Amino acid sequence: MPSIAPYLLPKALPAIQAAYPELDLQLRETQTQGLVAELRKGMLDLLLLALPVHERDVETIRLFDDRFLVARSATGKPGGGGRIDPAALDRERLLLLEEGHCLRDQALAYCTRPAHHGRLSGFGASSLATIIQMVANGYGITLLPEIAARTEVTDGRIELVRFTDPEPFRVVGLAWRRTSPRKRDFVEIGQLLTDCRAGI
Numbered sequence: 727m728p729s730i731a732p733y734l735l736p737k738a739l740p741a742i743q744a745a746y747p748e749l750d751l752q753l754r755e756t757q758t759q760g761l762v763a764e765l766r767k768g769m770l771d772l773l774l775l776a777l778p779v780h781e782r783d784v785e786t787i788r789l790f791d792d793r794f795l796v797a798r799s800a801t802g803k804p805g806g807g808g809r810i811d812p813a814a815l816d817r818e819r820l821l822l823l824e825e826g827h828c829l830r831d832q833a834l835a836y837c838t839r840p841a842h843h844g845r846l847s848g849f850g851a852s853s854l855a856t857i858i859q860m861v862a863n864g865y866g867i868t869l870l871p872e873i874a875a876r877t878e879v880t881d882g883r884i885e886l887v888r889f890t891d892p893e894p895f896r897v898v899g900l901a902w903r904r905t906s907p908r909k910r911d912f913v914e915i916g917q918l919l920t921d922c923r924a925g926i
Contacts, residue, residue, distance in 0.1 A: 727757070728853065729828075730774060730873065730898060733877050757828070762784070772900060774919065775828070776792075776828050776897065777899040777901075783904050785903070786900065787913060789898050789919055789923065790923050793893050794833070795872055795887065795888060796810050796815075796889065798861060798885060800882065800884060810887045815867070819865065823851055824852055829896075858881070898923075
C-alpha cells in the first residue's frame with residue numbers, strides 16, 4: 727500500500743535480503759482493492775496492508791497498530807503540543823487521499839459526524855507528500871499514520887498532535903491465500919517486519 731510501503735520498506739528490505747538472501751522478492755505497490763484481487767488470482771503471494779480483509783479465501787496476521795495523528799499548520803494554533811479532541815475536527819477543512827485509497831476510508835470511518843464530511847476538501851491527492859504540503863501552506867488538516875510521520879513531516883510549518891484517548895489507529899498486517907503452503911514463511915516475514923517497525 728502507498729501509505730505503508732515508503733515508510734516501512736527502507737528498513738525492511740535490507741533486513742529481508744539479509745535474512746533470506748535467496749529470496750526473489752518482487753514488489754507491487756497499488757491500492758488495497760487491486761492488491762487483494764491480484765492475490766486471489768494468484769498473481770501475488772503476500773500482501774502488506776491495513777486489516778481487515780473480508781475474503782473467505784484469504785488468511786491474515788496482525789503485525790502492529792499504527793496510530794493516527796493530526797497534521798496541521800503550526801502557525802497561529804494555540805495549545806501546541808497538547809492533545810486534540812475529535813470534535814475539534816468539525817471546524818477544520820479535512821484533506822484526504824483520493825477515493826480508492828483505504829487510508830481515506832479509515833479516516834472517514836473515524837470522522838463519522840456529518841459535520842466532518844461537510845468540511846471535506848474537494849482536493850484529491852494520490853500521495854501523502856502532496857497532502858502534507860497542502861497542510862504546510864494552510865489549506866487544511868489531515869490524519870497522518872504515525873508510521874509516516876518521521877518521513878513526511880520535516881517542515882517546521884507543520885505540527886503533529888495526538889488525539890485524546892482512545893486514540894484512533896489502523897491495524898497493519900499480512901494477507902495470503904488460505905491454500906498457500908508458505909504460511910510459515912509468511913509468519914516469519916511478519917515477525918521481521920514487526921521488528922523493523924519498532925525502529926521507525
